Amino acid sequence: xxxxxxxxxxxxxxxxxxxxxxxxxxxxxxxxxxxxxxxxxxxxxxxxxxxxxxxxxxxxxxxxxxxxxxxxxxxxxxxxxxxxxxxxxxxxxxxxxxxxxxxxxxxxxxxxx
Amino acid sequence: xxxxxxxxxxxxxxxxxxxxxxxxxxxxxxxxxxxxxxxxxxxxxxxxxxxxxxxxxxxxxxxxxxxxxxxxxxxxxxxxxxxxxxxxxxxxxxxxxxxxxxxxxxxxxxxxxx
Numbered sequence: 001x002x003x004x005x006x007x008x009x010x011x012x013x014x015x016x017x018x019x020x021x022x023x024x025x026x027x028x029x030x031x032x033x034x035x036x037x038x039x040x041x042x043x044x045x046x047x048x049x050x051x052x053x054x055x056x057x058x059x060x061x062x063x064x065x066x067x068x069x070x071x072x073x074x075x076x077x078x079x080x081x082x083x084x085x086x087x088x089x090x091x092x093x094x095x096x097x098x099x100x101x102x103x104x105x106x107x108x109x110x111x112x113x
Numbered sequence: 114x115x116x117x118x119x120x121x122x123x124x125x126x127x128x129x130x131x132x133x134x135x136x137x138x139x140x141x142x143x144x145x146x147x148x149x150x151x152x153x154x155x156x157x158x159x160x161x162x163x164x165x166x167x168x169x170x171x172x173x174x175x176x177x178x179x180x181x182x183x184x185x186x187x188x189x190x191x192x193x194x195x196x197x198x199x200x201x202x203x204x205x206x207x208x209x210x211x212x213x214x215x216x217x218x219x220x221x222x223x224x225x226x227x
Contacts, residue, residue: 006155031214042117042203042218043156088155092214100146100171101214105155 006089006104013079014112021107022073023089031092032065032072033101038085046087047074081111115139119204119219126194126226134189134222136204142217144207145187149173149200150221156203162187194226 006023013019023032031050035043047058049065049072056063062075072091076083089104120135138145146161158171162181176198178190187206191198201223205216 033214035216040220042205042220043216044218045215048215090214100158100161101156101216103148103156105153 004089004091004102004104006107008107009105010108010110012110012112015079015081017079019076019079019083019109020073021087021089022071023091023104024071025091025102026070027091028069029091029093029102030069032063033090033092034061034063034072034074035088035090035103036085037088037106043088076109079109079111084109084111117204117206117217117219119202119222121222122220123223124225126191126224128195128226130194132191132194134191134202134204134224136187136189136219137185138187138204138206138217139185140206140208140217141184142206142208143184144209145181146171146205146207146216147177147179147187147189148203148205150203151200159189159202191224194224196226198224199226200224 004023004025033048034046037043047063052069053067054065060077086106086108088106090101092101117138143164147159148156150156157173159177160179162168165184168179201221203221204219207216
Protein backbone atom coordinates (compact mmCIF):
# COMPACT_ATOMS: atom_id res chain seq x y z
CA UNK A 1 0.00 0.00 0.00
CA UNK A 2 0.89 3.65 -0.09
CA UNK A 3 3.35 4.85 2.52
CA UNK A 4 4.54 8.25 3.58
CA UNK A 5 8.08 8.93 4.74
CA UNK A 6 8.13 11.77 7.20
CA UNK A 7 11.33 13.37 8.43
CA UNK A 8 12.87 14.12 10.74
CA UNK A 9 11.42 11.71 13.30
CA UNK A 10 12.18 14.14 16.11
CA UNK A 11 13.90 17.44 16.67
CA UNK A 12 14.98 19.72 19.49
CA UNK A 13 15.15 23.38 18.74
CA UNK A 14 15.85 26.59 20.53
CA UNK A 15 12.91 28.92 21.05
CA UNK A 16 12.79 31.45 18.25
CA UNK A 17 14.32 29.18 15.63
CA UNK A 18 12.62 28.18 12.40
CA UNK A 19 11.63 24.55 11.86
CA UNK A 20 11.27 22.51 8.69
CA UNK A 21 9.85 19.05 8.23
CA UNK A 22 8.80 17.15 5.14
CA UNK A 23 6.90 14.21 3.84
CA UNK A 24 7.56 12.15 0.71
CA UNK A 25 5.72 9.36 -1.05
CA UNK A 26 6.33 7.01 -3.93
CA UNK A 27 2.72 7.65 -5.01
CA UNK A 28 0.96 10.85 -5.98
CA UNK A 29 -1.77 12.40 -3.87
CA UNK A 30 -4.58 14.82 -4.67
CA UNK A 31 -4.49 16.38 -1.22
CA UNK A 32 -1.82 16.90 1.41
CA UNK A 33 -2.69 17.78 4.99
CA UNK A 34 -0.74 18.61 8.11
CA UNK A 35 -2.01 17.83 11.61
CA UNK A 36 -0.62 18.60 15.06
CA UNK A 37 -1.15 16.46 18.13
CA UNK A 38 -0.64 17.92 21.58
CA UNK A 39 0.21 15.48 24.40
CA UNK A 40 -2.89 13.56 25.51
CA UNK A 41 -5.07 15.05 22.77
CA UNK A 42 -6.34 14.09 19.34
CA UNK A 43 -4.74 15.51 16.19
CA UNK A 44 -5.92 18.90 14.97
CA UNK A 45 -5.82 20.01 11.35
CA UNK A 46 -3.31 22.79 10.69
CA UNK A 47 -3.23 23.19 6.93
CA UNK A 48 -4.85 21.48 3.93
CA UNK A 49 -3.36 21.72 0.42
CA UNK A 50 -5.35 20.88 -2.70
CA UNK A 51 -3.24 21.92 -5.71
CA UNK A 52 0.24 20.96 -6.81
CA UNK A 53 2.58 23.86 -6.13
CA UNK A 54 0.18 25.45 -3.65
CA UNK A 55 1.79 27.39 -0.80
CA UNK A 56 -0.46 28.09 2.18
CA UNK A 57 0.13 29.86 5.48
CA UNK A 58 -1.61 29.67 8.83
CA UNK A 59 -0.02 32.19 11.17
CA UNK A 60 3.62 31.15 11.68
CA UNK A 61 3.05 27.93 9.75
CA UNK A 62 3.64 27.58 6.02
CA UNK A 63 3.08 24.41 4.01
CA UNK A 64 3.60 23.56 0.36
CA UNK A 65 2.18 20.90 -1.93
CA UNK A 66 5.07 19.61 -4.02
CA UNK A 67 4.90 20.11 -7.76
CA UNK A 68 5.33 16.37 -8.37
CA UNK A 69 2.38 15.69 -5.98
CA UNK A 70 4.63 13.24 -4.14
CA UNK A 71 5.83 15.49 -1.37
CA UNK A 72 4.95 18.29 1.00
CA UNK A 73 6.79 20.33 3.59
CA UNK A 74 5.83 22.31 6.67
CA UNK A 75 7.75 25.26 8.05
CA UNK A 76 7.26 26.85 11.46
CA UNK A 77 8.81 30.25 11.93
CA UNK A 78 10.03 31.68 15.23
CA UNK A 79 9.12 28.61 17.30
CA UNK A 80 7.61 29.01 20.78
CA UNK A 81 7.11 26.49 23.61
CA UNK A 82 3.49 25.76 22.64
CA UNK A 83 4.73 24.41 19.30
CA UNK A 84 5.74 21.25 21.18
CA UNK A 85 3.89 18.19 19.94
CA UNK A 86 3.80 15.67 17.15
CA UNK A 87 3.24 16.86 13.60
CA UNK A 88 1.70 14.44 11.11
CA UNK A 89 1.53 14.73 7.38
CA UNK A 90 -1.28 12.95 5.56
CA UNK A 91 -2.01 12.29 1.92
CA UNK A 92 -5.30 11.58 0.29
CA UNK A 93 -6.81 10.56 -3.02
CA UNK A 94 -10.49 11.09 -3.64
CA UNK A 95 -13.23 8.53 -3.74
CA UNK A 96 -13.91 5.07 -2.30
CA UNK A 97 -11.28 3.44 -0.15
CA UNK A 98 -8.71 5.70 -1.76
CA UNK A 99 -10.42 8.61 -0.08
CA UNK A 100 -9.05 7.58 3.27
CA UNK A 101 -6.03 9.36 4.62
CA UNK A 102 -2.57 7.84 4.72
CA UNK A 103 -0.61 9.27 7.66
CA UNK A 104 3.10 9.67 8.11
CA UNK A 105 4.66 8.43 11.34
CA UNK A 106 5.07 11.91 12.75
CA UNK A 107 7.74 14.43 13.65
CA UNK A 108 8.06 14.99 17.38
CA UNK A 109 8.98 18.58 18.13
CA UNK A 110 10.53 19.58 21.42
CA UNK A 111 11.47 23.16 22.18
CA UNK A 112 14.10 24.17 24.69
CA UNK A 113 12.71 27.12 26.67
CA UNK B 114 -19.71 22.70 20.87
CA UNK B 115 -18.90 19.10 21.86
CA UNK B 116 -17.50 17.98 18.45
CA UNK B 117 -16.37 14.33 18.61
CA UNK B 118 -16.83 12.65 21.97
CA UNK B 119 -15.17 9.36 22.87
CA UNK B 120 -15.84 7.18 25.89
CA UNK B 121 -14.23 5.76 27.90
CA UNK B 122 -10.97 7.73 28.01
CA UNK B 123 -9.14 4.88 29.72
CA UNK B 124 -9.85 1.15 29.90
CA UNK B 125 -8.00 -1.92 31.10
CA UNK B 126 -9.11 -5.31 29.83
CA UNK B 127 -8.02 -8.87 30.30
CA UNK B 128 -7.18 -11.01 27.30
CA UNK B 129 -10.35 -12.46 25.81
CA UNK B 130 -12.73 -9.84 27.17
CA UNK B 131 -14.91 -7.85 24.83
CA UNK B 132 -15.82 -4.20 24.99
CA UNK B 133 -17.16 -1.30 22.96
CA UNK B 134 -15.52 2.08 22.49
CA UNK B 135 -18.16 4.72 21.97
CA UNK B 136 -17.92 7.64 19.54
CA UNK B 137 -20.49 10.35 19.01
CA UNK B 138 -20.38 13.54 16.93
CA UNK B 139 -22.85 16.40 16.95
CA UNK B 140 -21.76 18.08 13.71
CA UNK B 141 -23.99 16.04 11.37
CA UNK B 142 -20.92 14.63 9.62
CA UNK B 143 -21.47 11.82 7.16
CA UNK B 144 -17.97 10.39 7.31
CA UNK B 145 -16.68 8.76 10.50
CA UNK B 146 -13.64 6.61 11.13
CA UNK B 147 -11.59 4.82 13.76
CA UNK B 148 -7.80 4.95 13.98
CA UNK B 149 -5.33 3.36 16.29
CA UNK B 150 -2.09 5.04 17.28
CA UNK B 151 0.93 3.05 18.34
CA UNK B 152 4.39 4.41 19.19
CA UNK B 153 6.39 5.03 16.02
CA UNK B 154 3.55 3.83 13.80
CA UNK B 155 1.52 6.95 13.24
CA UNK B 156 -2.23 6.61 12.78
CA UNK B 157 -3.65 3.53 11.10
CA UNK B 158 -7.23 3.25 9.88
CA UNK B 159 -9.30 0.45 11.39
CA UNK B 160 -12.82 0.95 9.97
CA UNK B 161 -14.71 3.80 8.39
CA UNK B 162 -18.23 4.77 7.41
CA UNK B 163 -19.47 7.18 4.74
CA UNK B 164 -22.98 7.33 6.15
CA UNK B 165 -25.59 5.58 8.28
CA UNK B 166 -25.85 1.91 7.39
CA UNK B 167 -22.54 1.87 5.46
CA UNK B 168 -19.24 0.64 6.89
CA UNK B 169 -16.00 -0.61 5.38
CA UNK B 170 -12.61 -1.93 6.45
CA UNK B 171 -9.48 0.13 6.71
CA UNK B 172 -5.86 -0.92 6.93
CA UNK B 173 -6.03 -2.92 10.20
CA UNK B 174 -9.61 -4.24 10.69
CA UNK B 175 -8.92 -7.67 12.20
CA UNK B 176 -10.32 -8.12 15.70
CA UNK B 177 -12.65 -5.14 15.45
CA UNK B 178 -16.27 -4.67 14.49
CA UNK B 179 -18.27 -1.52 13.73
CA UNK B 180 -21.81 -0.50 12.94
CA UNK B 181 -23.41 2.81 11.97
CA UNK B 182 -27.11 2.84 12.79
CA UNK B 183 -27.30 6.62 13.14
CA UNK B 184 -25.38 9.58 11.69
CA UNK B 185 -24.18 10.57 15.15
CA UNK B 186 -22.77 7.32 16.54
CA UNK B 187 -20.00 4.99 15.38
CA UNK B 188 -19.07 2.43 18.07
CA UNK B 189 -15.99 0.22 17.79
CA UNK B 190 -16.26 -3.28 19.25
CA UNK B 191 -13.36 -5.44 20.31
CA UNK B 192 -14.60 -8.99 20.02
CA UNK B 193 -11.95 -10.81 22.06
CA UNK B 194 -9.24 -8.47 23.31
CA UNK B 195 -5.59 -9.35 22.76
CA UNK B 196 -2.44 -7.65 24.11
CA UNK B 197 -1.66 -6.55 20.53
CA UNK B 198 -4.74 -4.30 20.73
CA UNK B 199 -3.17 -2.22 23.48
CA UNK B 200 -3.19 1.19 21.86
CA UNK B 201 -4.71 4.64 21.79
CA UNK B 202 -7.86 4.73 19.70
CA UNK B 203 -9.13 7.84 17.95
CA UNK B 204 -12.50 8.44 16.39
CA UNK B 205 -12.67 11.09 13.67
CA UNK B 206 -15.35 12.61 11.48
CA UNK B 207 -15.54 14.76 8.38
CA UNK B 208 -18.22 16.84 6.77
CA UNK B 209 -17.41 15.61 3.27
CA UNK B 210 -17.92 11.96 2.37
CA UNK B 211 -15.71 12.23 -0.72
CA UNK B 212 -12.97 14.64 0.28
CA UNK B 213 -12.65 13.33 3.80
CA UNK B 214 -9.24 14.68 4.64
CA UNK B 215 -10.32 17.49 6.93
CA UNK B 216 -10.92 15.33 9.96
CA UNK B 217 -12.12 16.31 13.41
CA UNK B 218 -10.67 13.96 16.01
CA UNK B 219 -11.88 12.98 19.44
CA UNK B 220 -9.56 13.09 22.45
CA UNK B 221 -8.78 9.40 22.26
CA UNK B 222 -9.42 6.24 24.28
CA UNK B 223 -6.39 4.61 25.85
CA UNK B 224 -6.81 0.83 26.02
CA UNK B 225 -4.55 -1.61 27.83
CA UNK B 226 -5.03 -5.35 27.38
CA UNK B 227 -3.32 -7.52 29.96
